[in-house]
Amino acid sequence: MDMKSVEAKWQAKWEKNKQNVFNKKNVDKKLYVLEMFSYPSGANLHVGHWYNYGPTDTYARFKKMQGYEVFQPMGFDAFGLPAENYAIKTGIHPKDSTEKNIATMERQLRNMGAMFDWTAEIKTCEENYYKWTQWLFLQLYKKGLAYRKEALVNWCPSCETVLANEQAEGGICERCGSTVLRKDMTQWFFKITDYAEELLSDLDKIDWPEKTKLMQKNWIGRSTGCEIRFACETGDDITVFTTRPDTVFGVNYVVLAPEHPLVDKLKEAHPEQAEAIDAYVRYASEANDIDRLSTAREKTGVFTGAYAIHPLTEKKVPIYLADYVLYSYGTGAVMAVAAHDERDYAFATKYGLPITQVIQKVGDETILPYCEDGILVNSGEFDGLSGDEARDAIAVHLTKLGKGGKKINYRLRDWSVSRQRYWGAPIPMIHCEKCGVVPVPEKDLPVKLPYDVEFRPNGRSPLAGHAGFMYCRCPQCGGKAQRDPDTLDTFVCSSWYYLRYPEAHNDKQAFTAEVADKMTPVDVYVGGSEHACMHLLYARFITKALRDMGYLHFDEPFKRLIHQGIILGPDGNRMSKSHGNVISPDKYVDEYGSDVFRLYLMFGFSYTEGGPWSDDGIKSVAKFMDRIERLVRKSLEENAEGYNEMRTAEKELDYVKNYAIKNIVRDVEVFSFNTSVARLMEYVNALQKYDTLPEKNATFYNACIADLIRMIAPFAPHFAEELWEICGKKTSVLEESYPALDEKALVKAETEYAVQVNSKIKAKIMVAEGLSDEEIQALAVANPEVAAAMDGKSVKKCIIVKNRLVNLIVG
């Protein structure tokens, strides 16, 4: 079959018949199947896109044949850093390169032959989309969920630009090789931490992979502990968070993160230490959080010269700076208990600080650092208490003293959404000298991203240099004002896109509750697990925030989530230009066609695992389709005369068919495509075997062939349509129902059991349906091989697993 022309022919028909357009009349049967949209960084679709979209489309088509009205849209996550970097390198404007890439990718996606509803396409870089991203920002601002604060960014002093982590790997600027510094900048944040508790507890409500939920859970990182305030000699309080208040009597010093706001004050109070402090702060600014948290990293720090007062013992304890304390976690300060914390122990040992044991291991010698629970010693009135008792008692005591108390802390940090970049949605805020920060009125949206902008790095956000964009009137006082020069993190665009698809052309609103109530949440969402903690958490947060503003009536955006695996290069490494191991799907699609390529992706890999690319099996998939075609064409020559009854041969074929249907229905539901295709192959093998019989039941056989075409339709849609037409059918096979399971065909008169003697397999026996356990045991014992293995010994115990095995324990 010439798949190229066949594919073009059917794609044109589907398009003409609007077969893939969601039919609103059937909205009560809707199933929203969504794949993560594409990021148009390269000009072509890569294997990863195919692997995400091809098999998922098979799922969608399968559900359609099961009677669902499937909504499967596609679009482009079009803003982002790579287009801007490409522009800086080549001078090609991000808008131009992005639009060009989108055009190519869209054509390739259409050629894939997936049932995407292109009438609902969205591109996040277009005004009619980012207008609503800006609207979303304004709603969050109104609700008090968007605020400004200082935050650290990677700064290249030579390029005078903010760098993404990716561009600052190893602390070196990828552009010029300079050492990257961490610098404070005022940025917009979304208060995702307000939703920490619900984001955690609602994980129970959603059908997501357990590992993803666990990752989110750990990312949110709820820990119960205690806040403790140490008075500082400057008059300020140093608040620390600890999960181990039971060790508080072991505190011999306090550590601040080098970025802690109190550092400047301490420096003033102790000018003799200022130089050392400055040097250390500079040193710390060169390391990233991952390195700083590494327990393998050499502990470093500096004494500030200042002291704090222990809230319970009233002793003076020195205040240190150390980079193993992060300003972004907890309070940015810790109480150091050298005897019972690995890092504190290493630090105290290095700097010769005292180590006071306050926990004793139960029933054994205590070796320091001892970080488990034990019995309190050297802790005054709390001596003798165990971990839980002590944590409770000390927290209560601190509350009474007004020096702290129980506290729940989250590792989750607020979401930084400002980017000092050009290619993104402008932040719809205005800075007025008189009125301060003023939101752009909704009627003035979108704040358009100008085209003629110098986006090469020059020390500030690219938009800051565009006078036409920057200067504006204050919406409140009408005076001179300036726009916010930053753009939004692209994760903001992708945090709500699923809401836009059902009404992609609404130019009055981002979305409406009326439509959202019917079309959303997404029933099945498919995409990579690398998004587990960021995109997927952000989308959940935005959904909950919109719900609380009254725009939505559900709690979670994605009811069910599936992660496809990653297709690696043939060498087992991640595909990348630098590895030189990138496989282009185009070559294979050209040679074999889109159906063969997607069928191979489904058959050759475990969907959720992925694995190294190999084209060994792709030919076999093409051959498999050829065999089907020959079988179908040959079946047309059968005439209906001759046998009409159901002999053993017909029953066997019927069994294989129904076995395949039963398993495919189950397996496709859980995205186990490789086993589904295996069942199809078994069925084709059985058809082929039946076909060699001298006399056939042609009526039955032709019905089996028609079922085969229906069965394969979601897996190879163009191919199935063509076969359906070859069989003289006038309809689209994709509009047919998936063949129904006939349970009766699966009932066998006898089942084979394995018989074990003392857990070793000795024989196989056939057991008729409906025998009792006693009868099965008698049958097993009667088997000559079993009898030989039993060697005259008696049965002590008999374990029978229905339809599987008999285990005779003899002795």
Next chain:
RNA sequence: GCCGAUGUGGUGGAAUAGGCAGACGCAAGGGACUUAAAAUCCCUCGAACGAGAGUUCGUACCGGUUCAAGUCCGGUCAUCGGCACCA
């Protein structure tokens, strides 16, 4: 480093809720058809020992629970994903 996964023949991968390890393929070897090749069809295919019937071993490694472990538990090693400005 921390969090989360994964590890099964020459190879991609199967194995429902702890119940016959290796489904379905690929590669390889042998055969049929053919002047020949391609295509197609048939057979063999985890390892060791054995003439054979068969026996023993075998799911990264070490140990445990169980009548029974690829699957559960404890530990080790290796690889992969994420770590908050790649998306």
